Amino acid sequence: MSRFNRNLWMAGGLAAFALAGGVQAKTITISCGAVGAEKQLCEEGTQAWAEETGHEVQVVSTPNSATERLSLYQQLLAAQSEDVDVFQIDVVWPGMLAQHLVDLSQYTNGAEDSHFESLVANNTVDGRLVAMPWFTDAGVLYYRKDLLEKYGQAVPETWQQLTDSARVVMAGEREAGNDRFWGYVWQGRAYEGLTCNALEWIASHNGGTVVNTEGEVTINNPQAREALALASTWIDDISPRSVLNYTEEEARGVFQSGNALYMRNWPYAWSLAQSDDSPVKGKVGVVALPRGGDEGAHAGTLGGWQLAVSRYSANTEEAADLVRFLTSYEEQKRRAIQGSYNPTIPDLYQDQEVLAAVPFFGELFETFKNGVPRPSSVTGESYGRVSNAFFNATHQVLSGEAEPEQALTGLERQLQRLGRRGW
Template sequence: MKLKLGTFILAAALTPFCAQAVTLKIACGGGIDDLCKQSAAEWAKKTGNVVEVVPTPSDSSALLALYQQILGSGSDKIDVFEIDVVWPGTLANHLVDLRPYSKGAEAQHFPSLIANNTVAGKLVAMPWFTDAGLLYYRKDLLDKYKLKPPTTWDDLAASAKKIQDAERGAGNEKMWGYVWQGRAYEGLSCNALEWVASYNGGTLVDASGKVTIDNPAATKALEMAAGWVGTITPQAVLNYGEEEARGVFQSGNAVYMRNWPYAWSLLQKSDSPVRDKVGVIPLPQGGANGRHAGTLGGWELAVSRYSKNQKLAADLVTYLTSAEVQKMRAIQGSYNPTIPTLYKDNDVVKANPFMAALYTTFTTAVSRPSTVTSTKYNQVSSQFWNASHDVLSGDQKAGDALSDLQSSLGALQSGGSWK
């Protein structure tokens, strides 16, 4: 079934030369349409061109399917695409190398994002806004029990159990220590990658394309998480996505929560039971020798190789991803910048006090192996989240699940190559 696309037209003020104006089409979705329209209109006014903003599906799977349909046909229907951080490898063959047009602007962004968006030496997308997994915690409860925010997973488990049991004893039988995303979907891949990476267990597939998931550190990480289920984490977490976890935490029934930055503004709404009671820090490290590891998320802007106006489209992308526009989006919409210096900007920090604490998290964010596994990433991730879910649910032991996963991922490769 083909999806119909509506358009919103943003045009520069009419001039005697308006017949010379070029019309560009950009796909903006994911709840950021208003800010995209605003900035695109500014670019149109500056350059004397026209921008048509094409609304897209909010569901990422439907969005990717639509993009593949359009790009696979070689259509010039859209010049600029908003793409998920895990799609550069999947869509790279249809996208323009932006380095000849960027004038070095990529140097301003987080290196991990530029590396993520570079496929076979070509910069196929520019970072637009970013995400990373974070730990939310109840400041009031930690203060009540004279506990410090956890730095390791063992610290988290111990304090979560202590507060959970005490609060239940005081009458809140619904209290849990820790909620996260445990449903068998991409969100679980993000959580599980964080656990594995925090114990220095790698990222499933390394930068050279070698499958590395079957190792003692990864096994320990999954065994740890499985031990939470039914103790500090409800059994129902096996069906939780982001919003289910947030619902429990925001209702006041969890001490800790793993989620993305978007949750902050919702937790601070005037009708939120936990308003002004929440802190946010990097996710714990896997023991004294481990590391803090938040999975990299976010969205990028890319130019279609089928665009008839590639240079102009690249100029639009450069403008939309500039420090000027990113600062506006951070202040008006709490979208996390991809430019490190903005995390020290007084206006940005004033509007979003938590962002200053995110700087280290983003500079050390862990990328999913989407670029190296290219078009097979969805299969890789699906196998990873299913294996992880089997361990969490008790259907399989961690060592056996990862051994099987190592073999099945190896079988996905064609002669040792992911292409």
């Protein structure tokens, strides 16, 4: 038994002992997302902890849109509300929310040492561990193996190859009678998901990450303009115009129904595409996202979610214990096998049961380990405004309202003004 598991077992035993002695059971409230199987897996995990400790857990659903969820969290925390004890927070939020969150290092007994160092560092603000890694993410490319074989197309290495092969297969499938078939679906709504997609296009063209690690605005460059120009050609060609309002689930709905050749999404979509009632079960492959060209690089935006305890919780100790349980090896393993959620514990990428359930976890380990970070660390509390400006400028290009050079020049000026006031 590992040190963490032993400590967790002891904590559960002590809690049960205390409850047997007449201590009143507490009710812990946790916010969980509902993308894919997220809410179900969260409910199962929290129920297991509740049965072990004698406490109760109430799971609260939050908006699927990360942008809307952040706004809700900021309202609750600004009001110092006790309504939510444990928050599921995006990888780019620790710097923005740190002042409202408990330092978990006093409750973890060193459990964070078994997680990816980069994520622990990301979640540590001014020496305080304000969140524990729960699952990590990087954007990946889903494709129909059967259709690429049918039309003699190779798995694309570059975005141009994706564009060309999508046109070939889309034309063939439509000629065969499926006039709802599209070449490529992705997240194009003006929200954080578009920031992730656009960052991947630009980084894969060697165009940087909007703001560099020194805080310099780098977005207005030829490679970034080239990346956005290519993406804008997809609309009404290989991607439906409605993609400009897609989030993760809309894209998955089209792909999983059998009406798209390619899809950009997060790893969670794998288990759903492979479910018994999925029309594409057994027909799907997953690879790293394409390079920007022969000189480009594969780039998947670093995603993932953490668990944090509110400073305004009336049940801090119990909430922290729930976080320890949900981020443990055993619980992350269960979630990886059942829902293809990427563990934040490196050892799980060598676990044979995990690899049997999600084979590409091993093949794309480096993609997940070295995901392209959004510029949240350097911009701190200003990140929300940076991302908002970036995805709105990108959306203007994609919708035909602005040319790449015009949009990026305006974005550069906007971000430089923000930076002068101090990130």
